[in-house]
Structure formats: C-alpha cells, structure tokens
Amino acid sequence: MQETIYLNGEILPADQAKIHVSDLGLLRGYGIFDFFRAIDGKPIFMEDHLDRFENSARLMNLPIPENRDTLRAIILDLIIKNPHQLLGIKMIMTGGYSLDGYTPAEKSNLIILPKPFSFKESRQSMKLLSLEYQREIPEIKTLNYAVPILAIPKMKAIGAEDVIYHKDGFISELSRSNVFIVKNEKIITPKEGVLYGISRKHVLSFGKKQFEVEERAVSMKEFYEADEVFTTGSTKRVIAIGQVDNHIFSEGKIGKVTSKLQELFLEEEKSYA
Amino acid sequence: MQETIYLNGEILPADQAKIHVSDLGLLRGYGIFDFFRAIDGKPIFMEDHLDRFENSARLMNLPIPENRDTLRAIILDLIIKNPHQLLGIKMIMTGGYSLDGYTPAEKSNLIILPKPFSFKESRQSMKLLSLEYQREIPEIKTLNYAVPILAIPKMKAIGAEDVIYHKDGFISELSRSNVFIVKNEKIITPKEGVLYGISRKHVLSFGKKQFEVEERAVSMKEFYEADEVFTTGSTKRVIAIGQVDNHIFSEGKIGKVTSKLQELFLEEEKSYA
Missing domain, CATH: 3.20.10.10 (D-amino Acid Aminotransferase, subunit A, domain 2)
Incomplete structure (x- = not known):
C-alpha cells in the first residue's frame, strides 16, 4: 500500500505527489527541508524540528503557508494515515512556482512526505x-x-x-x-x-x-x-x-x-x- | 496558447510538465541545465550548448537518456511546435527518481522547456x-x-x-x-x-x-x-x-x-x- 502525503493543502496518495517543473526548488535549488521520525505513532522531537523548519524558512525569506497549529495537525493526521511502526516524515518547502524561473513566488510550495523508515541496524x-x-x-x-x-x-x-x-x-x-x-x-x-x-x-x-x-x-x-x-x-x-x-x-x-x-x-x- | 514541452520521452502541453517529488533535482539540488535561444525558428549556438550540457552531465555522473542526434531532433521538433519569433529553450537533467532520496537513480530525468523569450530592451x-x-x-x-x-x-x-x-x-x-x-x-x-x-x-x-x-x-x-x-x-x-x-x-x-x-x-x- 502506498503512503499518503500532503502537497499544498491536499492530502494525496504518494504517486500523485507531483509538482510542476516551474518549481524553484527544482529549477534553482531554492528551498528548505526537515526530517524527523515517529515511533508507534508518536513524533520524536517534533516541536524542535518545527522550530528549525520555521527558522530555515525565515532565513530563506520563504513564507510558510500554514501556521504551527495547522502544520502540527497535518503531520499528526499523516501519521495516523500512514500507520508504520517507524515512520520518517520529510517536510520540503520551496520558493514556489516562479514566473521567471528565478524569483521566488509569493506562495511557497509545501510538501510533507511520510515514508516507512528503518535504521541500518547491522552497522556498529x-x-x-x-x-x-x-x-x-x-x-x-x-x-x-x-x-x-x-x-x-x-x-x-x-x-x-x-x-x-x-x-x-x-x-x-x-x-x-x-x-x-x-x-x-x-x-x-x-x-x-x-x-x-x-x-x-x-x-x-x-x-x-x-x-x-x-x-x-x-x-x-x-x-x-x-x-x-x-x-x-x-x-x-x-x-x-x-x-x-x-x-x-x-x-x-x-x-x-x-x-x-x-x-x-x-x-x-x-x-x- | 500554452507551450509544448519534452519530459522523459513524452511531448506534453506545458501544464502537464510535472515530476514526482522523489526527483533528486528537487530533493537534493542534484542536476544540471542549459539554456539557449532560437530566433525565427533557428537555434543560436545550439551545438555549443549541447557540448556544454553533455560535459556538465559527464562531470556530474548523469547519464543522458538520449544521444546527440535524438536530442537535436527533439529540440528542432519543439521549436516547430512552439512557433515564437524569439524562443528560449531550457534543458534540465536531474539525478532521477531516487529510491533513498539521496543516491542518483540509474535513469536521469530530462526536461526540455521552450518558452517565449524577450530581451530587456529598455536597459542600456x-x-x-x-x-x-x-x-x-x-x-x-x-x-x-x-x-x-x-x-x-x-x-x-x-x-x-x-x-x-x-x-x-x-x-x-x-x-x-x-x-x-x-x-x-x-x-x-x-x-x-x-x-x-x-x-x-x-x-x-x-x-x-x-x-x-x-x-x-x-x-x-x-x-x-x-x-x-x-x-x-x-x-x-x-x-x-x-x-x-x-x-x-x-x-x-x-x-x-x-x-x-x-x-x-x-x-x-x-x-x-
């Protein structure tokens, strides 16, 4: 079964997580991300990661389309919709769909990608x-x-x-x-x-x-x-x-x-x- | 009327130029591009740009999915399909759809985006x-x-x-x-x-x-x-x-x-x- 993801306000199956090629993350590497884990449905250090994500966004002049409460609610919803014992959650935000292929758009693109995660247990x-x-x-x-x-x-x-x-x-x-x-x-x-x-x-x-x-x-x-x-x-x-x-x-x-x-x-x- | 573009072997209307978010250009900025113009349907310095594109690809260990002749044929076809007096042609190639979000895939993603172009004539x-x-x-x-x-x-x-x-x-x-x-x-x-x-x-x-x-x-x-x-x-x-x-x-x-x-x-x- 495929994962359920978030893309610019929509909750979608992972195979529909597609963005237009005018995205400034793709065209110019202009964007930020963060990553954390959830264990048995409980996010680990989530507020720390949201703090850092917001800080990265501020330093890159990228407006976050959702406030902290909504962001948290989306993540918790995605954790429920993706019931894996160990889940990795990647948040990506880019400079949006740029008109001239260089200048950040007014609206950022926000993507949240949950994916089953596993540690490389074998390595010491x-x-x-x-x-x-x-x-x-x-x-x-x-x-x-x-x-x-x-x-x-x-x-x-x-x-x-x-x-x-x-x-x-x-x-x-x-x-x-x-x-x-x-x-x-x-x-x-x-x-x-x-x-x-x-x-x-x-x-x-x-x-x-x-x-x-x-x-x-x-x-x-x-x-x-x-x-x-x-x-x-x-x-x-x-x-x-x-x-x-x-x-x-x-x-x-x-x-x-x-x-x-x-x-x-x-x-x-x-x-x- | 919207432009016609090339994406991984397909000729599509520009609004369908979408890539999955597991693309390594988006996730990790791993990719190359090039840009040139066509005037009245004639590409300017195209072979130079293809030389450089191939060289960028080689230096980034990115396999080009098409050989030079096919690439040239695709570009000339796109120029005909996008009959603008001044056309900008952007070629983008990334590390493909990465399984682990970090390692380049065997197959690169190749996108060719024609778009009407204009010089900023006003500035001296x-x-x-x-x-x-x-x-x-x-x-x-x-x-x-x-x-x-x-x-x-x-x-x-x-x-x-x-x-x-x-x-x-x-x-x-x-x-x-x-x-x-x-x-x-x-x-x-x-x-x-x-x-x-x-x-x-x-x-x-x-x-x-x-x-x-x-x-x-x-x-x-x-x-x-x-x-x-x-x-x-x-x-x-x-x-x-x-x-x-x-x-x-x-x-x-x-x-x-x-x-x-x-x-x-x-x-x-x-x-x-």
Whole structure:
C-alpha cells in the first residue's frame, strides 16, 4: 500500500505527489527541508524540528503557508494515515512556482512526505571519507547536496558510507549529521559552520548532566587524536565513527562515552514516545 | 496558447510538465541545465550548448537518456511546435527518481522547456551588487542558486538587477553570466572559477580578431579601475555594466569596445539565424 502525503493543502496518495517543473526548488535549488521520525505513532522531537523548519524558512525569506497549529495537525493526521511502526516524515518547502524561473513566488510550495523508515541496524560504526568542503549556508537546512552526492563514487571506492567535511584545518559535520569528539571523557562538537541538529541539541543537553561538554572549533589534528568520535542525526541517533580514510578510531571498538550517550539517547526518545 | 514541452520521452502541453517529488533535482539540488535561444525558428549556438550540457552531465555522473542526434531532433521538433519569433529553450537533467532520496537513480530525468523569450530592451546598462561568493562547482551549470536568490532583497534595496561575485580579492562572474573588463582597449576575462559561457566563448573568438584578449585572474582593484566593464550571456548578449554598488563605470556611458562587441555579437548570431 502506498503512503499518503500532503502537497499544498491536499492530502494525496504518494504517486500523485507531483509538482510542476516551474518549481524553484527544482529549477534553482531554492528551498528548505526537515526530517524527523515517529515511533508507534508518536513524533520524536517534533516541536524542535518545527522550530528549525520555521527558522530555515525565515532565513530563506520563504513564507510558510500554514501556521504551527495547522502544520502540527497535518503531520499528526499523516501519521495516523500512514500507520508504520517507524515512520520518517520529510517536510520540503520551496520558493514556489516562479514566473521567471528565478524569483521566488509569493506562495511557497509545501510538501510533507511520510515514508516507512528503518535504521541500518547491522552497522556498529561508520566509515567516512574526508572531504574539503564547507556548506554554503550551513545554518539553513537547504536542498543543496550536489558536492557530497558527487563524491559518492569516491566514497564507494574506499567503502565509506558518508563524508566528513573539513576546511582550513577544521572539521565541521557529515553530509547529513553532526560530529562530536571525545577526549579524556570531555565531549566536544564544532560550534560554527554547522547545521544545528536536533539530535545534536539533545545530546548536548543530556550529555552535560554526566560529562563536560564544549561547543567550539575542532581542528583536524584534535579530531584525529580524539579518544572517540561519533555522529548524531535523526536517521542515526548516536553512531560511532570507526574510521575516516585510513585512520581507525578507538582501536576499532565503540568508546565508553559513545556507548553511554547511545543509551541516554534512547531514554530521551522514550520520554517522547 | 500554452507551450509544448519534452519530459522523459513524452511531448506534453506545458501544464502537464510535472515530476514526482522523489526527483533528486528537487530533493537534493542534484542536476544540471542549459539554456539557449532560437530566433525565427533557428537555434543560436545550439551545438555549443549541447557540448556544454553533455560535459556538465559527464562531470556530474548523469547519464543522458538520449544521444546527440535524438536530442537535436527533439529540440528542432519543439521549436516547430512552439512557433515564437524569439524562443528560449531550457534543458534540465536531474539525478532521477531516487529510491533513498539521496543516491542518483540509474535513469536521469530530462526536461526540455521552450518558452517565449524577450530581451530587456529598455536597459542600456546593468547595475550590480557585489557579493563575496564562489560557486561550488563553477565549471558545471548546476541547479544551485540559493545564495544569489537569497541576495535578491539586498539587490532590490540598491536597485541592482544582479550580483557580481568576488572572493579573496578577485572577481569571477555574475549569477548567470560572465564578466569582462576593458583596459586600454584590451579585453580581459577571468579564467578560473567561472562557468565557461557560450556567449563568452564567441566574444573571445571574434573579439581577438580586432582586440587584444586575455583570459586570466582579474583582481577587484583592476576591475574597479577598468575603462569599461560588460557581461555576456544567452539572455543578455553583450551588456555594459554601468554600476557596481556605488562605483560608476565609463562615466555612465557605454564604452567604445563594448559597443563594438555588441555589434559583432549580433553579426555572429546572424550567421546562425
């Protein structure tokens, strides 16, 4: 059975989720998105994601066609109409149907796509390819992923499943998740030039109850000398980074702090579900 | 009457030019495009544009679903089906309908959109806003225009109609056209970090028959001290840049070399039409 989606005020079967090619997200990459999960019908960290979505919209000058209450009601309705134990919900908003193919329209296009979701349970840790890059507008969750997608063949060649960005000797983030290092049980994550992830926010929040926590620039040297390295994101929760290029972290094992945070993350989620 | 377009093997009325939201151009900005004009049914510099389109596709690892002969036949058919004296033809190709919303599909989505075109005849020269920026993959005509579109309110506030990019003290290009400076009747245009425009190519080619021509880095200092500054592009031909921010070029007049190149450009076009 196919999913039920939302498109500009209409609730439709997924195969009818079509937009005209004059959409400015398609023509010019002008748009934003957000993604979160629902477990057993309960959205996880939804208000955080709606906060960020609204903030991305404001920074991109994109009017949201629905207010927060309506948006929430639409999402909850879609969760009921798509009864999967684990559901991913992607919200996309673009500059609308542009008359001249460049200038944003007065009305944004808003799409909400629920889809069954599953974690890659088999993997214990991630292998990454390092990539010199800085996202253009890092604080906004924009639609632009051309550079990391272009790197997929390079990733595959070394068996990596994602990239980690660095620029001017400092690391920033993975293509779709944040990065943390652990040194002497202190948790450190880059502060500038990154997307402020919702999982990142929660890890910082509950992490500081048990560990010392710092948000600041992290050099590549410090990164490679870390005791543990992990990534956080809505599709990943907390996952150890086991290898970047040829460098192996934590002697190939999951670090103690990473393990503890994985446990705390699941507890945090349970308080929502 | 609405236009007739091409979408993945089908010839359709423009209002049916709709793609599913799982398109990777929309979801992740992963795609390329090109644009050229037809005058009185004759495409201008079409083979150059097809060369560039194929090159963009190759660099982005996007398979083109049609070979050159078929592509040319489709375009010529669309020109006949859309009998406008001046027609703009936009070709868009994306990473296709992605299964996981990130990895390019085996089959690209190819869209060809003809649309009546008109030059902004009223303007004698352009006013620009300077913007510190470098396109991410400058040699590919990608779909990513988030940064310049985000600058539209700033542009409008000073009455500018486009931006000119600079980085580390050097200028590169406008958002959708190339830039040239003239100093002592020598024509100079940036060589690196720019899209290799088809109009740029023709101006360099016929320009060097009458003037000295250089492709090399152009500093901002050199730019602001130029005798004349102009831009070239398929939607503009050759247009003088009259002002950038508060700086006025050529005492507000169209320079001699710019005028001459405008004349030669029209002659070059006529040899195709």
